[in-house]
Amino acid sequence: MELSRNAFKHALAGGKPQIGLWSSLSSNYSVEVIAGAGFDWILLDMEHSPNDLESLLAQLQAAAPYPTHAVVRVPWNDMVAMKRILDVGAQSLLVPYVSTAEEARAAVAHTRYPPKGVRGVAGTTRATRFGRIKDYARRAHEEICLLVQVETQGALDNIEAICAVEGVDGVFVGPADLHASMGYVGEIANPKVKPIIDDAIRRIRKAGKAPGILTPSEEDARRWLDCGALFVAVGADVGILARGAEALAAKFKKS
DSSP states (O other): OOOOOOOHHHHTTOOOEEEEEEEEEEHHHHHHHOOOOOOOOOOEEESSSOOOOOHHHHHHHHTTTSSSSSHHHHHHSSSHHHHHHHTTOOOOEEESSSOOOHHHHHHHTSSSSTTSSOOOOOSSSSSTTTTTSTTTTGGGGGGOOOEEEEEHHHHHHHHHHHHHTOOOEEEEEEEEEEHHTTTTTTTTTTTTTTHHHHHHHHHHHHTTSEEEOOOHHHHHHHHHHTOSSSEEEEEEHHHHHHHHHHHHHHHHHHO
């Protein structure tokens, strides 16, 4: 059995924009619903959701038959968490709150087996198709896509150094935390911050890495695609459900 090709990783490397949807409902059933909707990728969130490892496994299995790629946002830049998430078959990881090149190098090390990293070795995991993928331990890194999230002004100052770290495939600008770090808590598209995000996306692309972002605004999504963003989440399952339910109720309820 051959190592699974990571189409998402190769699309980013080829400069082909990937349109995605955020998933925080933590349900394999809802993931199966959105996996067939036509998105290039879906983000399975373990940072800001009640997801645990077992529920993540069920979501990866639900998405597997569909032509979309599951990216997992890990809870933290943590060796143990990342090892277990890779072992259940995730090939693309988004690591939150990476602010320095040193933290980016640590994230890379967590996804690599020794001597290039510190990922623990296990032979019969879902990632290895239960021991059926030939040379998995030697070749796994070839198809692992590592995305790191910059969320503060300090992280923005270090973009070029972070992008220079070998093994980092993309850099995601976290709009909510970036706004909060600049004094705009609860905002994701302040007019004073938008040009800073524009610049960050251009700098990431110029440094040779794939820029990414999340926004529920079609106008902002198109703006940042025009700036050079290559992986853009254009909505979230929780938001679609909440706003859609409110809109339906409002049609039949008096204000």
